[in-house]
Amino acid sequence: MENNKTEKETDRRKFLKLGLLSSVSVVAGTSLVSNLASVDEKLQSEKIRLLTPEGKIVEVDATNINKYPEAHITPTESRKGIPNRKFVMVIDLAKCNNARSCVESCQKAHQLDYHDEFMKILLIQNNEEDAPYWFPKPCFHCDEPPCVTVCPTGATFKRDDNIVLVDNNRCIGCKFCITSCPYSARIFNWGHKAKFDNKDIPYSPETGIPGTEGTVMKCDFCPDLLRQGELPHCAKACPMGVIYFGDKNEDIVTNGIETLRFSKLIKDRVGYRHLEHLGTKPNVYYLPAVNRDFPLERGLDKDEEILERYKNVPFIEEFIKSSKI
Amino acid sequence: MDLANRKKELVEEFSPMIVKTSLWGKLWIGGLIAIILVGLYAFFVQIQKGHEITGMRDNVVWGIYIINFIFFVGISYSGAFISGILHFYETSWKNSISRIIEIMTVLSLVIGPIFILLCIGRLDRLHYLFLYPRIQSPITWDIIAIMTDLIGCFIYLLLTFIPDFAILRDSKELEIPSWRRKMYKFLAIGYKDTPTQSKRLHKIKNIMSAMIIALAIVAYTVLAWIFSLTLQPGWNSTIFATYFIIAGLYSGVSVIIISMYVIRRVYKLENYLKKIHFIGAGIVLLVISLLYGYFTFSEYFAKWFSHKTSDTNLLNTLFGRYFWEFILANYIGIIIPIIILFFKKLRTIKSITFAAIVAVLGMWLNRYIIVVPTLETPFLPIQDTRTEYLFYSATWVEFALSFAGIAAFFLFFTLLIKLVPIIPMSGIIEHERKVIKKTKNYTDGLE
Numbered sequence: 001m002e003n004n005k006t007e008k009e010t011d012r013r014k015f016l017k018l019g020l021l022s023s024v025s026v027v028a029g030t031s032l033v034s035n036l037a038s039v040d041e042k043l044q045s046e047k048i049r050l051l052t053p054e055g056k057i058v059e060v061d062a063t064n065i066n067k068y069p070e071a072h073i074t075p076t077e078s079r080k081g082i083p084n085r086k087f088v089m090v091i092d093l094a095k096c097n098n099a100r101s102c103v104e105s106c107q108k109a110h111q112l113d114y115h116d117e118f119m120k121i122l123l124i125q126n127n128e129e130d131a132p133y134w135f136p137k138p139c140f141h142c143d144e145p146p147c148v149t150v151c152p153t154g155a156t157f158k159r160d161d162n163i164v165l166v167d168n169n170r171c172i173g174c175k176f177c178i179t180s181c182p183y184s185a186r187i188f189n190w191g192h193k194a195k196f197d198n199k200d201i202p203y204s205p206e207t208g209i210p211g212t213e214g215t216v217m218k219c220d221f222c223p224d225l226l227r228q229g230e231l232p233h234c235a236k237a238c239p240m241g242v243i244y245f246g247d248k249n250e251d252i253v254t255n256g257i258e259t260l261r262f263s264k265l266i267k268d269r270v271g272y273r274h275l276e277h278l279g280t281k282p283n284v285y286y287l288p289a290v291n292r293d294f295p296l297e298r299g300l301d302k303d304e305e306i307l308e309r310y311k312n313v314p315f316i317e318e319f320i321k322s323s324k325i
Numbered sequence: 326m327d328l329a330n331r332k333k334e335l336v337e338e339f340s341p342m343i344v345k346t347s348l349w350g351k352l353w354i355g356g357l358i359a360i361i362l363v364g365l366y367a368f369f370v371q372i373q374k375g376h377e378i379t380g381m382r383d384n385v386v387w388g389i390y391i392i393n394f395i396f397f398v399g400i401s402y403s404g405a406f407i408s409g410i411l412h413f414y415e416t417s418w419k420n421s422i423s424r425i426i427e428i429m430t431v432l433s434l435v436i437g438p439i440f441i442l443l444c445i446g447r448l449d450r451l452h453y454l455f456l457y458p459r460i461q462s463p464i465t466w467d468i469i470a471i472m473t474d475l476i477g478c479f480i481y482l483l484l485t486f487i488p489d490f491a492i493l494r495d496s497k498e499l500e501i502p503s504w505r506r507k508m509y510k511f512l513a514i515g516y517k518d519t520p521t522q523s524k525r526l527h528k529i530k531n532i533m534s535a536m537i538i539a540l541a542i543v544a545y546t547v548l549a550w551i552f553s554l555t556l557q558p559g560w561n562s563t564i565f566a567t568y569f570i571i572a573g574l575y576s577g578v579s580v581i582i583i584s585m586y587v588i589r590r591v592y593k594l595e596n597y598l599k600k601i602h603f604i605g606a607g608i609v610l611l612v613i614s615l616l617y618g619y620f621t622f623s624e625y626f627a628k629w630f631s632h633k634t635s636d637t638n639l640l641n642t643l644f645g646r647y648f649w650e651f652i653l654a655n656y657i658g659i660i661i662p663i664i665i666l667f668f669k670k671l672r673t674i675k676s677i678t679f680a681a682i683v684a685v686l687g688m689w690l691n692r693y694i695i696v697v698p699t700l701e702t703p704f705l706p707i708q709d710t711r712t713e714y715l716f717y718s719a720t721w722v723e724f725a726l727s728f729a730g731i732a733a734f735f736l737f738f739t740l741l742i743k744l745v746p747i748i749p750m751s752g753i754i755e756h757e758r759k760v761i762k763k764t765k766n767y768t769d770g771l772e
Contacts, residue, residue, distance in 0.1 A: 115711065122708050137705065146556060152464035153450075153457045172453050173376075173446015175386040176464055180555040182704045188386060188446065191377030213375050214446030275704060278556050309708040 073224070075167045078205040081159030086248035086283075087221055088162065089138065089232075090265060092255075093289035095240045096121075096134040098299025100306070105237035109222070111195055111209050116187055118219035119234050123299075123310040132315040133289035134299050136242065138234065139164065139185040139219035140274070140282030147177035147186065156216070162248070162283045163221050167205045171215035178216060182278050186218045221245075231256055240293065248283075331754060336496040339746035342592055343493075344500055346743070357736040364729020367722040368443070376446060378722050384707050385700040385717035390444040392692045393727050396576065397437030397734075398471065398548055399569070399688075403577020404430030405478050405541035412534035415759070418605070420752040421597040424485065424745075425584050429577075430537075431482045432737050434475050436730050443726055463554055466547045474537070474544040481533045483512075484526065488751030491516040523755075545573050552695070558635035559699030568620040575617045576688040578610045579662075582681035584738075586674065588747055597748050600674055607677040611666035614684065618659040621691070625655075635704055642698045646716070654694050658687015 047059045098121055106112070106119045118138060125132035141164045148158050155170035156177055166186075178186045189196075192213045201209055206223040222232035230236065235243040235255060246253030246262055253262045265271065269287040300307060300319070310316045346354075371378050381388045408426040411419045442448060458465055490513035493499065494506065516522055546566040553565035562568070582603065589598040625643075628636040643651050662680040665671050697717050701707070709715055719727075 115709075115714075120708070122705060124706075150462050150464065150555070152459055152462040152468075153453045154459050155453075155457075170450075170453060170457065171447065172450045174464060175444070175446070176462070176551070178383070178386045179557065179700065182556040184384065184703045184705050184707070187383050188376075190382065191375035212447075278704075280556075305710055308710045312706070312708075 081161035085161040089284045090244040092287040095242045097294040101237040102234035105233045109233040140284045143281035146180040168212040168215040173214040335750040357732040360732035367725035394440040397433040399573035401434035402541040402545035403574040405537040409534040409538035470544040470547045474540040579681035579684040586678040654690035
C-alpha cells in the first residue's frame with residue numbers, strides 16, 4: 001500500500017512537469033519510470049542503466065530512451081493495456097467552436113478518408129428552446145461496453161487502462177458491435193481501398209493502420225501516443241483546448257495548455273457523461289456549454305458540405321432562413 | 326389388411342410424382358436454377374467489390390440479408406414447432422401435411438443462415454467463431470442454437486423418410502434407374518418394417534419431436550435476443566422474444582397454407598389435401614393473427630404512450646418515411662387475414678390462401694420495419710450529407726441474392742418431392758394399421 005502510494009506521488013509530480021510523458025511501455029516496465037525522471041534533469045549524452053524484460057541490467061544512451069516506446073505493439077500485446085493507467089477524456093463544450101482540427105488531425109493520423117471520422121462533431125439542440133452546442137464525439141471507451149459484450153470473436157476488447165480497441169485481424173465483420181453501440185461510434189470498411197495494401201508499417205490495434213476491408217474501426221484514444229507520453233491527436237490538435245485527456249488514477253487531465261485535477265474539474269463544472277441512463281459508464285466526460293468562449297455561429301464558417309450536415313437542427317433551419325431572406 | 330398390397334397400391338398412386346417430370350416441371354426447375362445463378366453472380370460481385378456494392382452503410386449495417394435470415398428461420402422454427410406437435414396427434418389428416426411442414430422446416434433452416442453469412446464482412450475468417458469463441462456474445466448463442474436446431478430437424482426429417490425409403494426400395498415395379506434404387510437402399514439403412522423396428526422408430530420419433538419443439542423455440546428466442554439485448558430504441562424490448570415466437574408461427578402457418586395450395590394444384594392431390602385442411606390451418610392462422618396483432622399493438626402502443634424521446638424519434642421515422650410500409654405490414658398484413666378468416670362464409674380454399682399470402686408479405690415487411698428504421702434512428706442524430714448513409718435502400722445484389730434464396734427454397738422443395746412422395750406412405754399405412762387394430766379390439770370385445 002505504502003509503496004504504491006509513494007510510487008503514485010512521484011508519478012504525479014512528474015506528470016505535472018512533463019504532461020503525459022510519464023506513460024510507459026508495457027515491455028519496459030516500471031523500472032523505466034524512475035530512469036526517465038532522472039533523464040530529464042541530467043545531460044542527454046549520459047549513459048543510463050535499464051532493466052530489460054529478461055531481468056538483465058543494460059547501459060544505454062539516454063537520448064535513445066524515448067524512442068523505445070515507439071516500438072511496434074503486436075495485437076497480442078495490445079490487449080494488455082498500459083499498466084496502472086485509467087485513461088479518461090474531458091470535453092469542454094463551452095470552448096468548442098467547431099474548428100474541426102481534432103477531426104482532421106485524427107483522420108490524418110489514422111489515414112482516414114474525408115468522410116470517415118472517428119471523432120465526429122455533432123450540433124446538438126436538445127429542444128427548440130435550448131441553445132444548440134457543438135458536440136465533439138469520440139468513442140466513449142465505456143466501462144460497460146456493449147460492443148465488447150456482443151463481439152463473438154473477441155476482436156474488440158476492453159483493456160485495463162480503460163481503452164476499448166478493435167483488432168482488425170480478428171474481426172469477422174458481423175457488425176453486431178456497430179448496432180449495439182448506442183453512440184454510433186463505430187464505422188465499417190465497406191470496400192477495398194488502396195491504402196489498406198500498404199504494408200510498410202506493421203499493423204497494430206493501437207494505431208489501426210493499415211485498415212482492413214470488411215472490418216470495424218473506431219476511435220482508439222491513440223495508445224501509441226500515450227505510450228510515448230503524448231496526448232491523443234485530437235487533444236493535441238485542438239486550438240481551443242477543448243479536449244482534456246488524462247489518467248483517473250492520477251486524478252489529472254490536461255489539454256496541453258493547462259493541467260487540472262480531474263475530480264475537481266468535474267465537480268466544479270458539473271461534468272456529465274452522455275446518455276448516462278444507458279448504464280454504459282463512459283470514460284468521456286462533458287463539461288456543459290455554459291459561459292461559452294465563442295458564439296455558436298463561429299462554427300458555421302465552414303464548407304457548405306459541413307454545414308449541410310446540420311440542416312435538420314432547428315437552430316440551423318432558422319439560421320438559413322434568416323440569412324437567405 | 327394385406328400390407329404388401331397396400332404398399333404397392335400407394336407406390337403406384339404416387340409414382341408419377343417421383344418418376345416423371347413434366348415439361349412444365351422442367352421449365353420450373355430451369356427457371357429456378359436461372360434465378361439461383363443470377364444470385365451466385367451477385368454473390369461473386371459482392372465478394373469481389375466488397376460490401377460497398379450493397380445498400381448497407383455505417384448506420385444501417387444490417388439490411389435485407391438479416392431480414393431474410395429472421396424470416397426464414399422464423400418459418401423453420403414454426404415448422405418444427407407444428408410438426409413436433411402434430412406427431413403427438415393421432416389423426417388421419419395430419420398425414421397429408423406433415424411432410425410438407427417437415428421439408429419446409431429443414432429447407433428454411435438451411436437457407437436462412439446463408440443470408441447471415443452474406444452479411445458478414447470477412448467470410449474468410451468465419452472459422453474465427455470457433456477459434457476464438459466468446460460465450461457471452463448472443464451471436465455465439467445463436468450459432469449454437471441454430472446448429473443444434475438444424476441437426477435436430479434434419480434427423481427428424483430423415484426419421485420420417487426412412488420407412489418411405491424402405492417402401493420405395495422394396496417396390497420392384499417402380500421404374501427408376503438403378504442408382505436411385507441403390508440410393509433408397511442406402512438411405513433406408515436396413516429398415517424392414519418389422520414390429521421391433523417400427524416400435525423403435527416410433528420411440529425415437531417421440532423423443533425427437535419433443536426435442537425439436539424445444540430446440541426451435543430456443544433458436545428463435547435467441548435470434549430475437551440478438552436485437553432485444555442491444556440498447557437500440559426499437560429493439561430493446563422485453564416482449565421481443567415472445568413477439569418473434571408468435572410472428573414466426575404467423576409466417577410459418579401461412580407458408581404451410583400456400584405450399585398446400587400449390588402442391589394440391591400441381592400434383593392433383595385433392596383427395597389428400599382437402600378443404601378441411603385449409604379450414605383447420607386457416608383457423609390456426611386466425612388465432613395466431615389475433616395474437617400477433619395484439620403483440621404488435623402492445624409493442625408500439627407502449628412506445629407511443631410513454632413517448633420517450635428515442636421512441637418518439639423512432640415512431641416519427643416509422644410514420645414518416647416508412648408510413649406505407651408500416652401500414653402495409655402492421656395494418657393490412659394483420660387485419661386482412663383476420664377479416665377473411667374470421668367470417669365462416671369467406672373461408673374458401675382460395676381466400677384462405679390469399680389471406681396466407683397477405684400474411685407472409687406483411688410479415689416480411691414487418692421485419693423490414695423492425696430492422697431498418699431502428700438503425701436509421703439512433704440515439705445520436707445522424708449528421709451526414711451522404712444520402713446512402715442516411716437512408717438504406719437495397720441494391721440489385723441484395724435483391725438478386727434474396728430471390729436466389731427463395732428460388733433455392735422452391736428448388737430443393739421440388740427436388741425433395743421427387744425423392745419421396747409428399748404424402749408419407751408409411752404414415753398412411755401406420756394409421757390404417759392402428760384403425761384395424763382398434764376395430765379388431767372392439768369386435769374381440771363384443772364376442
